[in-house]
Amino acid sequence: MTQQFQRDKPIYLQVVDTIIQEIVSGIRQSGEKLPSVREYAIEVGVNPNTIQRVYRELDQRQITITKRGQGTFVTEDSRLITQVREELKKQYVDQFVEDMEALGFSKEEIILSLKEGEHDA
Amino acid sequence: MLKVQHISKRRKFRKVLQDCSFVIETGKIIGIIGENGSGKTTLLKVLAGILRANQGTINLENDRSQQISYSPDQSYFYDYFSIEELIEFYQSQYPDFNQERANALIEFFTLNRKEKIKYLSKGQLGRVKIVVTIAREAPFLVLDEPLAGLDPLVKEKIIKGIIQFIDLESQSLIITTHKLLEVEPILDEVIVMKNGTIIEQKQVEQIREETTIQRWLEQLY
Numbered sequence: 174m175t176q177q178f179q180r181d182k183p184i185y186l187q188v189v190d191t192i193i194q195e196i197v198s199g200i201r202q203s204g205e206k207l208p209s210v211r212e213y214a215i216e217v218g219v220n221p222n223t224i225q226r227v228y229r230e231l232d233q234r235q236i237t238i239t240k241r242g243q244g245t246f247v248t249e250d251s252r253l254i255t256q257v258r259e260e261l262k263k264q265y266v267d268q269f270v271e272d273m274e275a276l277g278f279s280k281e282e283i284i285l286s287l288k289e290g291e292h293d294a
Numbered sequence: 295m296l297k298v299q300h301i302s303k304r305r306k307f308r309k310v311l312q313d314c315s316f317v318i319e320t321g322k323i324i325g326i327i328g329e330n331g332s333g334k335t336t337l338l339k340v341l342a343g344i345l346r347a348n349q350g351t352i353n354l355e356n357d358r359s360q361q362i363s364y365s366p367d368q369s370y371f372y373d374y375f376s377i378e379e380l381i382e383f384y385q386s387q388y389p390d391f392n393q394e395r396a397n398a399l400i401e402f403f404t405l406n407r408k409e410k411i412k413y414l415s416k417g418q419l420g421r422v423k424i425v426v427t428i429a430r431e432a433p434f435l436v437l438d439e440p441l442a443g444l445d446p447l448v449k450e451k452i453i454k455g456i457i458q459f460i461d462l463e464s465q466s467l468i469i470t471t472h473k474l475l476e477v478e479p480i481l482d483e484v485i486v487m488k489n490g491t492i493i494e495q496k497q498v499e500q501i502r503e504e505t506t507i508q509r510w511l512e513q514l515y
Contacts, residue, residue, distance in 0.1 A: 180508065181502060215458050218480070222323070
């Protein structure tokens with residue numbers, strides 16, 4: 174399925190975020206081989222050069238390792254994946270709390286409503 | 295690398311292109327955008343060697359047929375050919391025509407090889423144009439408005455075909471459109487034309503870093 178992209182953010186960063194989410198949530202396992210650049214480009218409907226850049230960026234962040242002639246693999250360093258997962262959690266929670274506080278909610282109110290939400294679900 | 299320098303073109307007494315310069319690196323997908331009448335089609339014709347520029351230089355040999363695989367926006371096939379015969383015709387004309395790639399493209403686009411050109415729908419004809427143009431191994435592939443007037447599903451299929459079958463190791467693609475948003479995810483760079491001249495050339499991801507494509511275009515025009 175062709176992915177829809179936000180208009181005001183580079184596509185390569187959006188694809189990087191998607192892949193990291195998939196790795197952190199376990200959709201893509203550690204050590205797993207990612208699709209080839211072209212396969213992935215077709216899948217999301219973007220320029221292969223963009224996917225090349227995505228893999229470069231993931232390699233730089235050490236979330237993936239590209240082996241010459243073999244492809245790009247998710248890191249087997251589970252500590253790193255856990256660390257990224259924690260960072261993302263913190264980032265999303267901080268953002269959420271900030272937004273809620275801007276609306277005038279206290280931390281207690283937020284916690285209360287989260288607990289209520291659990292009952293609904 | 296394609297280097298276009300100071301190209302101008304007059305038709306009768308009207309200047310249709312004025313001092314157009316740009317560089318296209320190998321392995322890039324470039325979109326040329328601009329309103330109707332801004333000079334996109336004329337510029338492509340000059341690139342393809344169909345029109346001669348009055349001024350300026352392009353770093354290609356005068357016989358462009360080996361270097362540029364060009365698909366005009368108009369229909370240009372003999373309509374009594376079947377798709378198969380059209381493929382054979384292309385193969386007889388262009389040494390760089392890759393029969394295997396053409397077959398794979400026909401399959402990818404689910405076209406019927408025996409069907410005659412004159413009985414094809416607009417969407418099928420659009421796909422046939424893509425087949426014969428990108429089945430060539432020429433260094434520059436040039437498509438004039440390949441998506442104009444096609445329905446969204448056909449557009450998406452064509453875009454995927456382009457991604458799958460172009461060899462960006464050795465080829466570049468130049469594509470014109472007046473609807474940038476349709477092709478923007480596959481572009482490396484965009485060249486903006488207005489009144490016969492080039493007013494901007496920029497990397498698409500760079501635009502996204504700074505603003506949105508829509509706002510950027512509004513500011514340019």
